[in-house]
Amino acid sequence: MNNETLQTIIQSRTKRKRRYIMTLALLFVIVLALCSAMLMLGNTIYPVKDVIAVLLGEEVKGASFAVGTLRFPRMLAGLLAGFAFGIGGYVFQTMLRNPLANPNVIGITAGSSASAVFCIVVLNVSNTMISIASVVGGLLTVLIIYGFSRATSFSIGRLILIGIGIQAMLNAFISYLMLIAKTNDLPTALRWLNGSLNGAKIETVMPLLILIVICTPILIYFSNHLEMLELGEQAATSLGVSTNKVRIILLVTAVLVIALATATTGPIAFISFLAGPIARRIVGVGFSALIPSGLIGVILVLAADLIGQFAFEVNYPVGVITGIIGAPYLIYLLIKMNRKGEI
Amino acid sequence: MKQLNVEQRKQSFLPKNLGKLTIILLILLIVSIIASIAFGSRSIGWSTILDGLFHPELMDHESSVVRQRVVRTIFSFMCGGALGVSGALMQSVTRNPIADPSILGVNTGASLFVVSGIAFLNISSANEYVWLAIAGAILTAIFVFTIGSLGGSGATPLKLVLAGAATSAILTSLVTAIMIPRQNVMDQFRFWQVGSVGAGTWDSIQLLLPFLIVGIVIALITAPALNAMALGDEVAIGLGVKTGTIRLISAFAGVLLCGAATAFAGPIAFIGLLATHVIRLMIGPDLRFVIPLSAISGGIILTISDVVGRLIARPGEVEVGILTAFIGAPILIYITMKAKMRSL
Numbered sequence: 225m226n227n228e229t230l231q232t233i234i235q236s237r238t239k240r241k242r243r244y245i246m247t248l249a250l251l252f253v254i255v256l257a258l259c260s261a262m263l264m265l266g267n268t269i270y271p272v273k274d275v276i277a278v279l280l281g282e283e284v285k286g287a288s289f290a291v292g293t294l295r296f297p298r299m300l301a302g303l304l305a306g307f308a309f310g311i312g313g314y315v316f317q318t319m320l321r322n323p324l325a326n327p328n329v330i331g332i333t334a335g336s337s338a339s340a341v342f343c344i345v346v347l348n349v350s351n352t353m354i355s356i357a358s359v360v361g362g363l364l365t366v367l368i369i370y371g372f373s374r375a376t377s378f379s380i381g382r383l384i385l386i387g388i389g390i391q392a393m394l395n396a397f398i399s400y401l402m403l404i405a406k407t408n409d410l411p412t413a414l415r416w417l418n419g420s421l422n423g424a425k426i427e428t429v430m431p432l433l434i435l436i437v438i439c440t441p442i443l444i445y446f447s448n449h450l451e452m453l454e455l456g457e458q459a460a461t462s463l464g465v466s467t468n469k470v471r472i473i474l475l476v477t478a479v480l481v482i483a484l485a486t487a488t489t490g491p492i493a494f495i496s497f498l499a500g501p502i503a504r505r506i507v508g509v510g511f512s513a514l515i516p517s518g519l520i521g522v523i524l525v526l527a528a529d530l531i532g533q534f535a536f537e538v539n540y541p542v543g544v545i546t547g548i549i550g551a552p553y554l555i556y557l558l559i560k561m562n563r564k565g566e567i
Numbered sequence: 568m569k570q571l572n573v574e575q576r577k578q579s580f581l582p583k584n585l586g587k588l589t590i591i592l593l594i595l596l597i598v599s600i601i602a603s604i605a606f607g608s609r610s611i612g613w614s615t616i617l618d619g620l621f622h623p624e625l626m627d628h629e630s631s632v633v634r635q636r637v638v639r640t641i642f643s644f645m646c647g648g649a650l651g652v653s654g655a656l657m658q659s660v661t662r663n664p665i666a667d668p669s670i671l672g673v674n675t676g677a678s679l680f681v682v683s684g685i686a687f688l689n690i691s692s693a694n695e696y697v698w699l700a701i702a703g704a705i706l707t708a709i710f711v712f713t714i715g716s717l718g719g720s721g722a723t724p725l726k727l728v729l730a731g732a733a734t735s736a737i738l739t740s741l742v743t744a745i746m747i748p749r750q751n752v753m754d755q756f757r758f759w760q761v762g763s764v765g766a767g768t769w770d771s772i773q774l775l776l777p778f779l780i781v782g783i784v785i786a787l788i789t790a791p792a793l794n795a796m797a798l799g800d801e802v803a804i805g806l807g808v809k810t811g812t813i814r815l816i817s818a819f820a821g822v823l824l825c826g827a828a829t830a831f832a833g834p835i836a837f838i839g840l841l842a843t844h845v846i847r848l849m850i851g852p853d854l855r856f857v858i859p860l861s862a863i864s865g866g867i868i869l870t871i872s873d874v875v876g877r878l879i880a881r882p883g884e885v886e887v888g889i890l891t892a893f894i895g896a897p898i899l900i901y902i903t904m905k906a907k908m909r910s911l
Contacts, residue, residue: 324729375904381725382903388670388728389899392836396892399761400885418743493740538748547740554733555714562717562726 244511251506251519255303258526262299263291265534301424301489302525302542304432306499308485310521311443311514313496314503315478318450319471322380323557326497327362327482330387333496334394335365336486341398345405355431355487362483365390366475419492419543421529432488439477440518446474447514492528492543494550495521501557582850592863599870603640604633607877642767642775642831643873643887644866647838649779649828651865652786654839655846655858656821659793660814661712665724665902667839667895668704668825672731674834675738676707677826678760682742686749697774697830704826708818710734762835762888764873771831778827783862785820789813790854797852835888837895838865844898868894 263275270291274284278291313326327333339361343354369390373383449470482496503516525542528549532540605616611629619633650668657666668674680703684690690699711734715727792813795803800810825839842865846857869887872894876885 329729329732372900372904385665385725385728385903386900388732389896389903392669392892392899393896396836396889396896400889403761403886404883493736540744540747544740544743544747547736548744551733551737551740554736555730558726558729558733559714559717562714 240508240510244507247506248516248519251516251523255519255522255526258523258530259299259303261530262302262526263295265530266290266295297424297426297429298421298529299526300426300433301429302421302529303522304429304436305421305485305489305492306495306522306525307518308432308436308481308521309492309495309525310499310503310518311440312478312482312485313498313521314500314514314517315443315450315474316496317500319474320380320383323497323501324384324561325380326500327479328491328494328497330369330384331391331394332362332365332369332387332479332482333486333491334391334398336362336483337491338394338397338401340487341401345401351428352431355428355484358487359480359483362479362486363476365394366479418541419490419546420541421489421525422539422541424489428488432484435481435484439481442477443474443481443514444512446470447512450474450514451512490541490543492525493547494554495524495546498524498546498550498553582853582856584849585856588846588849588860592860592867595867595871596863599867599874600640600644602874603643603870604636606874607632607636609882638769638772639764639767639873640870642772643764643870645772645775645779646764646828646832646835647842647866647869648862649775649782649824649865650835650838650869651842651861651863652783652858653821653824653828654865655843655854655861656786656793656817656824657839658843659797659854660818660821661715661727662797663724663727664844665840665899666727667837668821668829669834669836670728670731670840670899671708671711672735672738673704673708673711673822673825674829674836675735675742676703676710677701677829678834679703679738679742679745681830682745686745697778697827700830701778701823701826704822704829705819707734707738708822712818760833761886762833762891763886764832764869765884765886767831775827775831778823782820782824782827783858785816786824786858787855789817789820790858793817793854794852797854833888835869836892837898838869838891840902841865841868841891841895841898844902 260272260275263279264270264272268290270284275291277284278288279296284291309327313328316326317323336358340354340358343349343357347353349357369383369387372386373379499517499521500513503513503520506520507513507516524546528545529542532542532545604620605611605613609629609632611619611633615629616633619630620637622630654667657668657671658664660666677700680699681696684696684699690696711727711730714734715723715730717726792803792808795806795808796810796813803810828835842861843857846860846864850856850860869891872890873887876887876890879885
């Protein structure tokens with residue numbers, strides 16, 4: 225290899241790296257802008273000065289309640305849930321090497337939702353218990369789906385079909401719980417059907433914050449293994465990744481994050497499905513799309529929530545908006561994959 | 568020697584277990600009718616039940632409960648039958664063992680149209696929205712089949728199911744978007760959406776009947792042609808079957824049946840899957856027998872599920888749509904686990 229080619233390679237690599245950093249920075253700016261929009265907009269529009277004052281803990285008449293008690297938890301819930309769905313979905317899609325294999329399609333979110341609704345409607349337990357139950361529900365669902373699809377010979381197709389079957393049962397269970405629910409439990413429980421940031425409280429958001437702070441470094445640490453897993457099982461093994469161990473760690477971490485996010489905001493449709501592919505496309509090959517996926521997730525959730533709150537006469541929960549936006553993309557992807565014969 | 572030939576020929580025309588299966592089904596049919604009239608969230612003595620049945624002049628509360636149960640039983644048999652036949656037709660048209668109106672998203676299409684009717688056209692009675700439900704079912708079916716059959720290998724189960732799931736997801740979001748600002752629509756729709764046969768009346772039976780007859784007659788007429796098509800389109804064409812026309816007509820009948828049943832009872836999942844698979848396991852794939860027997864077994868499964876739903880949650884009841892999902896999903900999983908990888 226002569227010096228000139230080497231030079232070009234190094235140059236283009238630095239160029240790509242610079243572009244990657246620029247992209248990340250841009251995504252951060254968009255997230256920041258959306259967060260401030262979430263804090264400033266509402267029935268009364270507060271200027272940046274007031275918002276900052278409230279966030280610093282000062283008393284501002286009117287703004288303290290609206291921004292501090294209503295909008296800030298809402299923003300935080302959207303931020304964290306979007307991030308969680310984004311990175312969790314990315315891990316799933318990369319690990320199973322199939323964009324369709326995401327928590328929504330294979331029913332993990334339905335598992336979390338079902339156990340959360342059960343806790344609210346039947347058991348009447350505390351918020352902490354609801355969070356724990358929904359995480360356990362999500363993990364159990366994964367185990368069941370994975371176990372069944374391993375029973376004969378594993379294939380992604382089988383996994384997805386079994387997931388859809390399990391999901392049908394869980395959804396029927398949720399419908400039943402909704403019918404027997406007391407009227408005053410309904411609004412809380414309804415959140416688990418659509419995904420909504422309404423009524424987010426700072427104390428329900430805290431567990432998710434803690435979990436994300438713990439899990440994100442783990443996922444980042446293993447994300448280069450993830451890139452290798454993407455090359456295929458054998459390639460990864462020959463590159464020195466102990467595939468099974470990494471796979472289990474990644475799976476459990478991703479499910480934990482997604483399940484707790486589901487417990488906090490409900491299953492916001494399609495975020496875990498959309499964020500990964502978008503981030504991949506923006507970032508390009510050669511860099512981890514983990515953090516970008518999280519940021520895209522945040523952008524999608526916050527933007528959809530702003531649309532849901534202000535674009536129409538009625539307030540729509542964020543999950544309805546993301547469902548209407550996300551499902552056409554799923555269909556587009558299906559058409560593309562069918563044409564290529566990839567399914 | 569001659570006798571043996573006759574024996575053999577007979578066997579080749581009639582499936583092996585046909586007699587046995589018919590007897591079992593008839594017994595189950597009678598049992599489920601009796602159970603559906605006798606049991607409910609309110610326990611009523613046998614003599615009162617007989618009085619209610621045979622003395623239409625009695626006007627007390629319990630006889631009217633009994634008479635309502637009779638209506639409910641007939642209604643649930645009709646819905647179950649329609650869904651069973653619909654499942655058999657869709658499975659053979661798509662050559663796909665897990666085709667069921669609910670899995671293909673056809674139910675959600677009917678839901679969206681019904682909700683739009685309630686919300687925008689102020690429609691409130693079933694005989695008005697039955698047409699909407701059928702229109703929604705047909706449009707969704709066309710959409711899902713088109714997407715699912717793109718690409719080389721035709722409509723594989725996985726492709727169809729994914730297309731159905733994606734379509735359902737959009738339609739469900741739209742349904743929610745229509746409902747949220749309209750409290751009254753939500754109340755009306757919340758109970759329809761679960762799928763229940765409890766709201767059946769003589770009127771709905773009369774309205775459903777023509778659809779059921781048309782659908783089943785078409786199904787029976789096309790059955791021999793569909794049998795030929797099961798051997799492959801080339802063989803069928805060689806035997807003089809117009810494959811395109813037959814596929815279109817029988818798909819239409821399948822959608823008509825499930826659309827009509829959905830309009831009156833709400834989306835009830837998995838009956839099409841359950842009814843036909845039991846029958847196929849017993850007598851094999853000959854549609855001339857699978858279709859009528861699926862109608863009966865669909866009715867039995869739906870009615871028994873309904874009875875169970877009434878009994879396990881006394882004094883209330885579990886809607887039948889919920890129960891069929893719990894019975895049907897394991898069957899779906901079982902079929903998936905047994906299926907060869909390539910056929911997915």
